[in-house]
Amino acid sequence: xxxxxxxxxxxxxxxxxxxxxxxxxxxxxxxxxxxxxxxxxxxxxxxxxxxxxxxxxxxxxxxxxxxxxxxxxxxxxxxxxxxxxxxxxxxxxxxxxxxxxxxxxxxxxxxxx
Amino acid sequence: xxxxxxxxxxxxxxxxxxxxxxxxxxxxxxxxxxxxxxxxxxxxxxxxxxxxxxxxxxxxxxxxxxxxxxxxxxxxxxxxxxxxxxxxxxxxxxxxxxxxxxxxxxxxxxxxxxxxxxxxxxxxxxxxxxxxxxxxxxxxxxxxxxxxxxxxxxxxxxxxxxxxxxxxxxxxxxxxxxxxxxxxxxxxxxxxxxxxxxxxxxxxxxxxxxxxxxxxxxxxxxxxxxxxxxxxxxxxxxxxxxxxxxxxxxxxxxxxxxxxxxxxxxxxxxxxxxxxxxxxxxxxxxxxxxxxxxxxxxxxxxxxxxxxxxxxxxxxxxxxxxxxxxxxxxxxxxxxxxxxxxxxxxxxxxxxxxxxxxxxxxxxxxxxxxxxxxxxxxxxxxxxxxxxxxxxxxxxxxxxxxxxxxxxxxxxxxxxxxxxxxxxxxxxxxxxxxxxxxxxxxxxxxxxxxxxxxxxxxxxxxxxxxxxxxxxxxxxxxxxxxxxxxxxxxxxxxxxxxxxxxxxxxxxxxxxxxxx
Numbered sequence: 001x002x003x004x005x006x007x008x009x010x011x012x013x014x015x016x017x018x019x020x021x022x023x024x025x026x027x028x029x030x031x032x033x034x035x036x037x038x039x040x041x042x043x044x045x046x047x048x049x050x051x052x053x054x055x056x057x058x059x060x061x062x063x064x065x066x067x068x069x070x071x072x073x074x075x076x077x078x079x080x081x082x083x084x085x086x087x088x089x090x091x092x093x094x095x096x097x098x099x100x101x102x103x104x105x106x107x108x109x110x111x112x113x
Numbered sequence: 114x115x116x117x118x119x120x121x122x123x124x125x126x127x128x129x130x131x132x133x134x135x136x137x138x139x140x141x142x143x144x145x146x147x148x149x150x151x152x153x154x155x156x157x158x159x160x161x162x163x164x165x166x167x168x169x170x171x172x173x174x175x176x177x178x179x180x181x182x183x184x185x186x187x188x189x190x191x192x193x194x195x196x197x198x199x200x201x202x203x204x205x206x207x208x209x210x211x212x213x214x215x216x217x218x219x220x221x222x223x224x225x226x227x228x229x230x231x232x233x234x235x236x237x238x239x240x241x242x243x244x245x246x247x248x249x250x251x252x253x254x255x256x257x258x259x260x261x262x263x264x265x266x267x268x269x270x271x272x273x274x275x276x277x278x279x280x281x282x283x284x285x286x287x288x289x290x291x292x293x294x295x296x297x298x299x300x301x302x303x304x305x306x307x308x309x310x311x312x313x314x315x316x317x318x319x320x321x322x323x324x325x326x327x328x329x330x331x332x333x334x335x336x337x338x339x340x341x342x343x344x345x346x347x348x349x350x351x352x353x354x355x356x357x358x359x360x361x362x363x364x365x366x367x368x369x370x371x372x373x374x375x376x377x378x379x380x381x382x383x384x385x386x387x388x389x390x391x392x393x394x395x396x397x398x399x400x401x402x403x404x405x406x407x408x409x410x411x412x413x414x415x416x417x418x419x420x421x422x423x424x425x426x427x428x429x430x431x432x433x434x435x436x437x438x439x440x441x442x443x444x445x446x447x448x449x450x451x452x453x454x455x456x457x458x459x460x461x462x463x464x465x466x467x468x469x470x471x472x473x474x475x476x477x478x479x480x481x482x483x484x485x486x487x488x489x490x491x492x493x494x495x496x497x498x499x500x501x502x503x504x505x506x507x508x509x510x511x512x513x514x515x516x517x518x519x520x521x522x523x524x525x526x527x528x529x530x531x532x533x534x535x536x537x538x539x540x541x542x543x544x545x546x547x548x549x550x551x552x553x554x555x556x557x558x559x560x561x562x563x564x565x566x567x568x569x570x571x572x573x574x575x576x577x578x579x580x581x582x583x584x585x586x587x588x589x590x591x592x593x594x595x596x597x598x599x600x601x602x603x604x605x606x607x608x609x610x611x612x613x614x615x616x617x618x619x620x621x622x623x624x625x626x627x628x629x
Binding site: 017047055069093 | 192198202203381389612619
């Protein structure tokens with residue numbers, strides 16, 4: 001099958017399985033995977049727990065029905081915090097990902113040498 | 114007929130047709146047709162994702178749910194938004210790095226058999242068509258209410274427009290219709306929210322106090338548990354919402370319209386801000402409608418509450434604002450259905466026709482022509498199904514699409530990127546089990562069988578007690594992928610499966626960004 005170049009901002013070259021394996025085993029690539037994992041795994045666990053805490057608390061307890069301020073209950077506060085959490089994690093990831101890009105550029109540059 | 118609303122509808126139609134005419138000159142290659150040549154900026158793609166995602170169910174449905182059920186309606190807003198963290202952290206960038214035009218492309222990088230591509234394309238078409246029927250049924254009901262045009266005619270008008278955008282304008286027109294719609298929707302929602310806050314004297318606490326007085330639910334309006342009384346049902350719904358987005362084919366294809374993973378990431382960040390701000394404002398829409406339109410008037414216009422937002426606009430700003438908001442709702446439906454038609458057509462033409470039937474040898478012209486025929490075919494099928502589905506609950510069709518996406522697509526996507534041992538067999542098991550279980554459970558759920566006449570399609574005792582299947586079907590999809598892989602590990606080597614190192618390197622670095 002013929003491969004067609006995608007409009008990517010780099011030139012196309014197909015590597016052999018052995019070349020991929022050698023990249024996968026390189027220190028730079030391992031470092032990339034490691035720092036990605038140490039970010040993504042804990043943060044994913046955190047946001048899933050934070051998210052599911054809301055339906056679990058509202059379904060099985062009444063503690064969020066207490067007043068936070070006037071008629072505003074803790075349920076609404078917790079719901080709004082989900083928005084803040086989403087935006088915050090989004091921006092944190094965006095900042096962090098600059099580092100991922102830096103390492104992956106180095107790996108690509110290395111390969112092209 | 115409401116003349117102002119009618120004129121606004123015409124303006125929207127004219128605007129979208131101008132966009133399509135302008136875009137039609139650019140669509141000569143499959144890459145332009147399916148993905149706008151991959152040339153959208155992060156900001157443009159973020160707006161288009163938002164425009165593709167905030168469907169009529171979001172604008173009309175959530176506003177109505179909050180107005181009628183209070184806090185429980187807001188679960189949708191939260192789930193729909195938090196879902197973007199799953200997309201951003203786990204799916205968007207690897208998908209952009211591996212795929213080309215469709216979700217099946219990405220799976221096919223790892224598994225070379227036609228079977229897998231076929232299943233992936235089939236799932237894409239099933240999910241897109243379910244989702245489209247929901248949008249078309251909503252469109253028919255809305256236009257009927259706003260303009261007095263009957264249901265069948267309304268569905269056919271929307272159907273013809275969506276076919277025109279996609280057939281002539283491809284992804285360029287679809288994207289720009291979505292961007293235009295996102296701007297209109299945000300502007301309309303912001304305007305109503307400001308008017309609502311003004312009416313409440315700019316006091317959030319005052320708003321909560323007043324709404325509590327205004328609804329028949331009183332205190333209960335502000336507490337969870339009005340609509341979702343069963344804890345498992347709530348969990349099932351929220352699980353489907355948060356995991357479904359990352360498997361929705363029409364959202365996934367939006368990552369192929371940008372150059373690289375970095376721009377895919379920035380488009381998710383833009384989309385998350387826009388969508389988040391919109392969903393925060395659904396509180397004002399819902400509360401405003403509860404306080405200034407009132408429960409009985411909302412349900413009188415539409416039992417499910419879908420007219421809450423347009424009625425609120427009328428109460429606050431008279432007929433002109435009503436006309437504007439109705440036109441925004443119409444634009445919303447057009448943008449979403451266009452995205453769905455294009456996704457389903459790409460799956461048919463790129464995956465079935467070119468890759469499987471023609472073994473990748475169809476010429477560019479043949480591919481684009483087939484994509485155009487497929488768009489027409491899919492539109493016709495959806496219109497016919499929507500005409501039959503007139504009396505179905507729209508929200509249940511949308512939640513079904515989310516559940517299928519989370520159960521059948523997400524496990525395959527995640528295993529493909531992250532699990533070394535995953536094999537062809539596991540991929541097929543995950544897709545088949547995810548699809549059959551999620552659709553099957555809905556068929557035997559209270560949405561279809563209900564002991565009281567008139568509440569569902571058939572009278573009878575449901576076999577499955579929950580209204581959404583997610584809590585059972587999503588784990589089963591993942592389990593099937595795991596079991597299928599483990600039970601066939603010895604034979605796995607016989608597949609034409611690329612080494613995991615290649616997937617790992619390519620999905621993480623964007624190296625060798627090609628398909629096949």
